[in-house]
Amino acid sequence: MPTSSAVKPDPEKRIGLLGYALLGVLVRADLSGYDIARRMKEPVGFFWQAPRSQIYPELARLEEAGLVKHRLVRQMLRPDKRVYRVTTLGRAALAAWVLEPTPDIVRNEFVLKAHSLWLVDPARIAPLFRERAHEHAKALALYEGFRRELEAGLDAQGWPGDSPDLADLITVGAGIAYARSFGDWCEETAARLEAAARSRLRMG
Amino acid sequence: MPTSSAVKPDPEKRIGLLGYALLGVLVRADLSGYDIARRMKEPVGFFWQAPRSQIYPELARLEEAGLVKHRLVRQMLRPDKRVYRVTTLGRAALAAWVLEPTPDIVRNEFVLKAHSLWLVDPARIAPLFRERAHEHAKALALYEGFRRELEAGLDAQGWPGDSPDLADLITVGAGIAYARSFGDWCEETAARLEAAARSRLRMG
DNA sequence: CCATTCATGTAATCGGTTACATGATTCT
DNA sequence: AGAATCATGTAACCGATTACATGAATGG
Secondary structure, eight states: OOSOOOOOSOSSOOOOHHHHHHHHHHTTSOEEHHHHHHHHHTTGGGTOOOOHHHHHHHHHHHHHTTSEEEEEEOOSSSOOEEEEEEOHHHHHHHHHHHTSOOOOOOOOHHHHHHTTGGGSOHHHHHHHHHHHHHHHHHHHHHHHHHHHHHHHHHHHHSSOTTSTHHHHHHHHHHHHHHHHHHHHHHHHHHHHHHHHHHHHHHHO | OOSOOOOOSOSSOOOOHHHHHHHHHHTTSOEEHHHHHHHHHTTGGGTOOOOHHHHHHHHHHHHHTTSEEEEEEOOSSSOOEEEEEEOHHHHHHHHHHHTSOOOOOOOOHHHHHHTTGGGSOHHHHHHHHHHHHHHHHHHHHHHHHHHHHHHHHHHHHSSOTTSTHHHHHHHHHHHHHHHHHHHHHHHHHHHHHHHHHHHHHHHO
């Protein structure tokens, strides 16, 4: 019998990806849960999403763990709000997590459908790919606009220092890579399916 | 007061993405749960994953819904197994799902980390991106090998008919697009971070 | 007048991960 | 002798989605 005494693996609450996502938003600016939710839609939502119902309890957990703290901001025309700030401990935890190894898990519903597309008349699916290509093109234009702004800002500075600007540039770069490559794939696929539909017609 | 009588929204069990993922594997060949699990790792796992603990109960649910059925295959040197087959109903459900609209949700842990990379010394993160670029390059070579084989098979056939070959080609195409574009992004980012590290050195 | 914004949450449910449990056979 | 393969599952937990609940102020 070894010295083990049925120890529970981890009594201190471990922080998950959602927690780091929120910390990543909060290190850039002090925000209320509501404001975080907005940013989890718009810039951060391009690579990570979280609804309010997930954000509020997670903020409480982060505070319990000492990674953030809040102060009450009283307002008269709007409801009072809790504004959160990352603590030194929280900042250190986030920085340490960045250097940890990252598994590469891909879960793509559209590709999952593509895998079974052979069950369906190609003439009926081709438009779905055309449409999707169009959406990616719109997203691409948006991201490229963001990137131009960020590049202008960085050129003015000379070098980034400890501001998040370089990280922002890198992040939109990922969005651009995604939108462009999947957009191209959608168009290529649409073309292939249209060709398949034509040869089907000829063959009866 | 309207005519509503607090009806539960859906008494018939609704099938989720996991169910369609399994159907998509099973329409191609009759398999045991164990064999499905293997394919959920290797070819399908490139865009959708599922462990055995998820697969076995889901197969039972699919059978209850009449979308698959199984027969017992007795073996003498190996344990007996249940081999599943998709029913006509299951095939129709899968085909219908392919034509449904698909939300575009991206959740990328590596990009989430990149968003907070400005908290860390660039000289320490650059290698992580170099490494990741290398992994994508390896995956890319693998996928391109698959594609060559599939293309050879399709050229021989002339046109795809009702076989999954064209869908396979399209699916590896997505893998290639992903591996190439994220690989390039990783290299570009590594270069940028190395440059940032150098200018940091100069500035002290 | 109705929808939206600001602001906070709870509850129920579903989907996914990790660990546990068993047992013969074959490979190193 | 020990690890891996074939074959089936269960249980506990965690993370994420959807729906519910409240209430003032502003904009169309």
